Amino acid sequence: MAHPPRAAARVRAQRRSDRSPRAVTDAIPYRLEGTTATGDVVSAHGGLSKGEESGVAVTVAGRVMLLRVQGKLAFAELRDWTGQVQLFALAALTERFDGFCRLNLGDWVSATGEVVRTRRGELSVKVAAWSLLAASRHGFGDKWRGVHDPDLRFRQREVDLWANEGVRDRFLLRSKVVRMIRDLLDRRGYVEVETPVLQQLYGGGFAKPFVTHFNSMHSDFYLRIALELYLKRLVVGGFERVFELGRVFRNEGLSPKNNPEFTMLEAYQAYADYFDMAELIEYLVSGAAEGVLGSLQLSFQKKALDLTPPWRKATLLELVEEQSGLVLELSMGVPELRRRAESAGVEVDDYWDEGKIVTEVYEKTTEPNLWGPVHVMDYPESVSPLTRKHRSKPGFVERITPIVAGREIAECYSELVDPEDQRARFAAQAEAAAHGDEEAMPLDEDFVRALERGLPPTGGIGFGVDRFVMLLTDVSHIREVLLFPALRPGAGREPGAFDRPGGEGPATGGSERSS
């Protein structure tokens, strides 16, 4: 045997066999009814004074996170997803009292009894009857410090959710945010749809795709990198307000802000332009923040943030000048723009055009200094192949990037509706690809044909849900808002700390913050 069982594990396994695992399993109920959430127990009986008995019996269920046995009394902390309440067991009252005292930390139990407040003031369920619902054979980390090993926290998130305070609440909040976004869009008459994840051609954004193989078609397929093209085809099909909230996949590295699969919201509205869509972002961001946090005044990473609409609007070139002092105009031409860019320390590749240079200067010198909220307006055409030309500024397109807390949390567009123009943009992308741009967008003939049938004036948004949740929960790493973030392969397949044959751990609940 590669890993001899630890003595503690042996002892524990022996103890379990003494309890006759089969008998225990047979005794576990198939369902519970009439349980009361611990949070409801607290809110209904929080007014009891020390030593007072409510006269009300409840059944609660959850995981035993702490156990304090004191002779003929025992106290356990029972946690469920609404909170926790103390179980108060007495040898004189509680059935199978010895068994109760031998519960392992981490075991699931249900307990029935009167709600009381103990003499020392702890709201408790005075246990008359109880059942084991599930035995925990592995631990939940140090009861005070929880679990800090990142490998354990993210690969075995079920441990993290119990062991580290705040983790579960963050994901409950994420769920509320997503529900709130759907609700806000519904109130404005948007219809939710689902479009293909597996695609023969990818498009709608700049990114390297994941490739997979469709066996019966003898053909490689791509995982979508954006939702855009299908949604716009639906506008052509008469869906005047449409959105999709779904996962997209980009073949990029991991970082505190990037996960290769992430949740994106895209919404398209007929007869709207990019100003309307910027307002939609303000509506969603402020509405969701108000809805889940109850306030528009946030603090993110110790810096204040006021989400109250309307937000400041400024053009990209105005912001570049404001932040770097560089005055740039597309009409200056490549040589002059290159000279000015390099004077600011921005390296310029040979094949870049005016738009790419200006955008690069913005990203290097200006964007890192923006905090926001601010709508960055009017990007050069060459970097936005699906966006409609600016109504009055040659060389620009109608695109707004809202920056909130220094992050791009969305994109807003007046969508390109002209099929001829769209073909020309795709041609330019093909040229970029020929120059080695791995993220250039391939021509999508189906999409262009749809435009030829007529796309009305349309506004669109793309919105990064994960980054928005990071903002609302004040975390700096995207892993903290993804239940199962992408990790390097390998270790998860090996026996982990809690997975060794016969491996054993304590069961407990820590309370130290994890982030």
Added chain:
RNA sequence: GCGCCUCUAGCUCAAUUUGGCAGAGCAACGGACUCUUAAUCCGCAGGUUCUGGGUUCGAGUCCCAGGGGGCGCACCA
């Protein structure tokens, strides 16, 4: 992909600047205890110091290679 850091008991961490018997708290296990709150007290156990080589009388510690993890850069929402 490149650079830097890191890996010790189930968990969280120690282990004399400069190599000398691998430790603590919690958990676990046995016991005491009728109002505990990270309960307390007594006792007992628990180790392939990530792996493989090397230097040395002697390596958790130094060197080499590999593996896991973290951070930074690059790429991006």
